[in-house]
Amino acid sequence: MHFLMKAKSKGLINLPLMVMYLDTLLMAIGFFMLVPLLGVYFIDHLAWSAALSGFILSISGLSQNGLKFFCGIAADRMGFKNAILLGVAIRAGGFSVYGFVEHPLGFAAAAFVSGLGGAMFHPASYAAYAKLAEGYDKQRIYAIREWLSNIGFILGPVIGMFLLKFDFTFVSLISALMFLLSFIVTFLFLPPLAGEEKCHFSFHMVSGTLGSDRRFLVFTLLSAGVWAIYVQLYLAVPVRTTAILDDASVIGYLYMTGAIFMVVMQLPVIRWLESRFAPLQLMAGGTFFLGLGLFCLGWSSGMKSIITSILVFTFGQMIAIPVMNGIIATFANASLTATYFGFQGLGLAIGGVAGNTIGGVLYDWVLEFPHAQWVSWSSLFIYSIILSGLLMLAGRRS
Numbered sequence: 001m002h003f004l005m006k007a008k009s010k011g012l013i014n015l016p017l018m019v020m021y022l023d024t025l026l027m028a029i030g031f032f033m034l035v036p037l038l039g040v041y042f043i044d045h046l047a048w049s050a051a052l053s054g055f056i057l058s059i060s061g062l063s064q065n066g067l068k069f070f071c072g073i074a075a076d077r078m079g080f081k082n083a084i085l086l087g088v089a090i091r092a093g094g095f096s097v098y099g100f101v102e103h104p105l106g107f108a109a110a111a112f113v114s115g116l117g118g119a120m121f122h123p124a125s126y127a128a129y130a131k132l133a134e135g136y137d138k139q140r141i142y143a144i145r146e147w148l149s150n151i152g153f154i155l156g157p158v159i160g161m162f163l164l165k166f167d168f169t170f171v172s173l174i175s176a177l178m179f180l181l182s183f184i185v186t187f188l189f190l191p192p193l194a195g196e197e198k199c200h201f202s203f204h205m206v207s208g209t210l211g212s213d214r215r216f217l218v219f220t221l222l223s224a225g226v227w228a229i230y231v232q233l234y235l236a237v238p239v240r241t242t243a244i245l246d247d248a249s250v251i252g253y254l255y256m257t258g259a260i261f262m263v264v265m266q267l268p269v270i271r272w273l274e275s276r277f278a279p280l281q282l283m284a285g286g287t288f289f290l291g292l293g294l295f296c297l298g299w300s301s302g303m304k305s306i307i308t309s310i311l312v313f314t315f316g317q318m319i320a321i322p323v324m325n326g327i328i329a330t331f332a333n334a335s336l337t338a339t340y341f342g343f344q345g346l347g348l349a350i351g352g353v354a355g356n357t358i359g360g361v362l363y364d365w366v367l368e369f370p371h372a373q374w375v376s377w378s379s380l381f382i383y384s385i386i387l388s389g390l391l392m393l394a395g396r397r398s
Contacts (some may be wrong), residue, residue, distance in 0.1 A: 028152020030178025054360025063115025072342020087121025099172030228355030280395030286320025291384020298377025
């Protein structure tokens with residue numbers, strides 16, 4: 001609680017920010033109650049291949065990140081609060097659908113709808129944080145946001161795994177309820193927020209502004225590469241844990257372990273690192289540890305080594321992701337904040353689809369040819385090293 005008191009003294013906790021923080025926590029509980037368990041449900045309960053599971057999971061990411069740009073433009077025009085309300089309502093509907101379908105096409109439809117909801121509220125939410133963070137340390141506020149998100153990461157999988165013992169429908173409905181609660185909190189307590197009082201712009205003007213911002217375009221491309229590594233978490237852990245332990249029931253607790261580590265360590269680690277390294281250097285380091293965590297996971301042989309691998313991956317995650325969001329906030333101007341976050345979503349969409357699809361193929365290779373598994377895990381690690389080098393190079397040029 002010490003950091004909360006310190007944050008309050010710096011103005012990082014006020015009523016609008018408290019509403020956003022509570023929104024983040026509720027959404028995180030709802031999201032992590034369901035999404036990390038989808039891979040478990042697809043592979044363990046429905047007996048799908050890792051490739052098919054990865055493809056279905058990628059649809060949600062493609063929908064969410066691919067439509068963020070257009071939804072970000074809409075959020076800048078309609079106001080951040082209205083966009084958040086619309087987005088959480090759509091996601092609640094999409095998560096509900098998961099519990100009432102059985103065919104892959106039904107799950108694909110649910111993934112698309114839930115992704116659309118995320119596309120609407122994500123850029124608006126991050127833009128609202130940026131608006132409320134004016135005059136304060138944006139990276140610190142985004143770090144608090146990630147801290148709260150990971151409290152949801154702790155609670156969500158535990159609740160989800162408990163409900164999954166009874167019926168998958170319970171998981172989907174309770175997760176949808178979390179987003180409905182977020183809708184109520186936002187509607188009642190969040191004041192109207194917008195980039196500017198008058199925000200009249202055309203799509204041509206927006207595309208011209210973004211197209212001329214070469215540094216932002218390069219950063220978007222690099223962040224897509226980082227996201228391709230990050231999304232491996234929801235496929236790699238179920239695949240590897242099931243192969244080693246033959247027990248999918250522990251996967252939720254493994255995610256929880258990583259989340260607890262992040263909750264305890266993220267704020268002090270970010271505070272220490274940001275005073276010593278530039279943002280792109282931090283992203284490079286975080287990306288390296290993401291790849292290293294996957295490499296260690298590939299050579300795990302028991303519970304202790306799996307947990308160690310997840311902690312290494314989590315260390316990279318807690319550095320790379322909040323820094324990424326803080327960098328985007330520095331690129332955006334007042335009237336296009338949600339649009340910038342939305343455009344970056346296009347890069348994340350490409351990275352997510354590529355990461356899930358290629359990752360699914362690599363994990364199927366691991367299952368089919370166990371003696372040659374080093375090819376898959378080493379490929380992911382080498383990729384992360386190359387990407388880290390490109391981030392370092394971009395940081396030096398900046």
